[in-house]
Amino acid sequence: MGEPTKAAEHPAERVVLIGYRGQLGSALLKSLGAGGADRNVLALDYPEIDMTRPAIIEQVCDHRPQVVINAAAWTDVDGAEEKQEACYAINVLGIKHLATACQRSGAALLHVSTNEVFPGQPGRFYREWDTTGARSGVYARTKEAAEKVVTTMLAGRFYITRTAWLYNNGGSNFITKILAAAEKHGALRVVADEFGSPTYAPDLAAAIVELIDSGHYGIYHLTNNGYCTRHQWAVELLRQAGRADVPVTAISSAEWYRRTSPPPHAIILNTAAAALGITLRPWQDALAAYFEQEAVNGNR
Numbered sequence: 001m002g003e004p005t006k007a008a009e010h011p012a013e014r015v016v017l018i019g020y021r022g023q024l025g026s027a028l029l030k031s032l033g034a035g036g037a038d039r040n041v042l043a044l045d046y047p048e049i050d051m052t053r054p055a056i057i058e059q060v061c062d063h064r065p066q067v068v069i070n071a072a073a074w075t076d077v078d079g080a081e082e083k084q085e086a087c088y089a090i091n092v093l094g095i096k097h098l099a100t101a102c103q104r105s106g107a108a109l110l111h112v113s114t115n116e117v118f119p120g121q122p123g124r125f126y127r128e129w130d131t132t133g134a135r136s137g138v139y140a141r142t143k144e145a146a147e148k149v150v151t152t153m154l155a156g157r158f159y160i161t162r163t164a165w166l167y168n169n170g171g172s173n174f175i176t177k178i179l180a181a182a183e184k185h186g187a188l189r190v191v192a193d194e195f196g197s198p199t200y201a202p203d204l205a206a207a208i209v210e211l212i213d214s215g216h217y218g219i220y221h222l223t224n225n226g227y228c229t230r231h232q233w234a235v236e237l238l239r240q241a242g243r244a245d246v247p248v249t250a251i252s253s254a255e256w257y258r259r260t261s262p263p264p265h266a267i268i269l270n271t272a273a274a275a276l277g278i279t280l281r282p283w284q285d286a287l288a289a290y291f292e293q294e295a296v297n298g299n300r
Contacts, residue, residue, distance in 0.1 A: 012212045012213060014064060014066045015040070015068075015069060018049070018072045018098065019044075019070065019071040019073070020043035020044065020045050022072065023166060023173070024071045024112065024166060024201045024204060024205060025043075025071035026170075027168055027201040027202045027204070028071055028209070029041070029043055031205040031208070032209055034206075040063075051072060051090055051093075051097060052097075053097075056097050056098070056101065057100050057104065061105045065107040067107055067212050068101065069208070069212070070112060071112055072094070073090065073112070076139075077136075077260055078260055080137065080138040080139040081138055081259045081260060088138075091142035091143060091145075092146050095150060096149050099154055102154060108158060108212075109158045109159070110159040110160075110212055111147070111158065111160050112208075113143050113146065113161065113162045114140070114143045115162055115163070115196065115197075115223075115263070116136055116139065116140040117132040117133075117134050117140060117143055117162065118130070118263060118266045119134070119135045120135075120136070120262070120263020120266035121264075122264055125268075125269050126221075126266065126269065127268075127271050128162075128218070128219045128220060128271055128272045129219070132144050136261055136262050137259070137260035139260070157217060159212065159217055159220065160218075160219045160220065161211065162220070162221050162268055163204055163222050163223055164197045164198075164199055164267075164268060165198045166204065167290070168200070169293045169294060169299075170297075175287075178234050178237060179237075179241060179243070182246045187246060188234060188247070188249065190231040190248055190249070190250065190251065191229070191230045191231060191253045192230070192251065192252070193252050193253050194230050194253055194264050194265075195264065195266075196223075196267065197223035197224055197227045197283055198223075198228070198233055198283045198286070198287065199223045199280070199286070200286035200287070200289060200290055203224055203280045207273065207278050219272065220270070220272050220278075221269055221271070221273070223268060224283035224285075224286045225281060225282045225283065227267045228283065229250075236287065240288060
């Protein structure tokens with residue numbers, strides 16, 4: 001990948017947001033309206049729309065968008081192994097329909113992808129132009145296939161943003177599961193040989209909006225700065241939650257059964273967006289912001 005291709009230099013005023021009820025989509029809906037931005041945003045989600053059916057093409061085109069943001073996906077990584085057809089229908093066929101809508105309406109597509117498109121060899125750090133090679137299961141292969149659909153169909157008029165270990169306030173995520181397990185068991189065993197970058201959805205959403213307003217098309221890696229193991233993340237979140245007393249034993253991934261094997265070291269580096277001045281704060285600071293919001297929401 002060379003220098004990002006540049007589009008018109010003004011904010012995206014007409015936007016279609018797919019998946020606005022999800023943890024990233026809800027954050028994007030807020031970010032799109034932040035700062036008094038005068039945008040016309042059409043927010044869509046299941047069951048009002050079904051990405052797997054061609055009808056979504058006209059639903060998107062009718063809004064005459066400048067940018068379509070896809071924040072929807074099949075994200076049940078382990079469940080995808082049992083429901084492969086459903087996962088492919090949403091993560092690949094659905095993207096083909098959105099890309100077709102963008103072709104017909106002249107819109108750009110921003111597609112959210114994952115660090116799991118890389119094999120994650122130990123010691124490797126991946127930049128935007130590195131060759132992908134998903135190995136961890138059906139979910140990862142569908143996300144890699146979706147990237148190929150976008151790059152093939154939209155001839156450079158796209159943004160692909162890869163992220164990792166996403167979480168947000170509300171709903172179920174790694175943080176809520178760790179805190180619940182700590183409360184139930186009083187001690188934890190957490191994998192210490194899987195590395196990634198915890199990413200707070202509001203931070204990612206703000207960066208995505210900044211990116212589409214910049215008009216620089218291309219592939220981007222957007223995570224909170226820094227990286228850690230699952231074990232290190234668990235220890236830090238327990239500390240910030242006031243539960244540093246909970247013992248956390250480091251174990252290997254071989255000791256924790258899953259239907260899939262996540263890439264052990266798929267750490268993605270922000271090079272392209274940083275060149276535009278778009279960066280995210282350290283993951284520890286973002287985690288603190290998460291807990292501050294939890295306190296505001298009355299969950300602490």
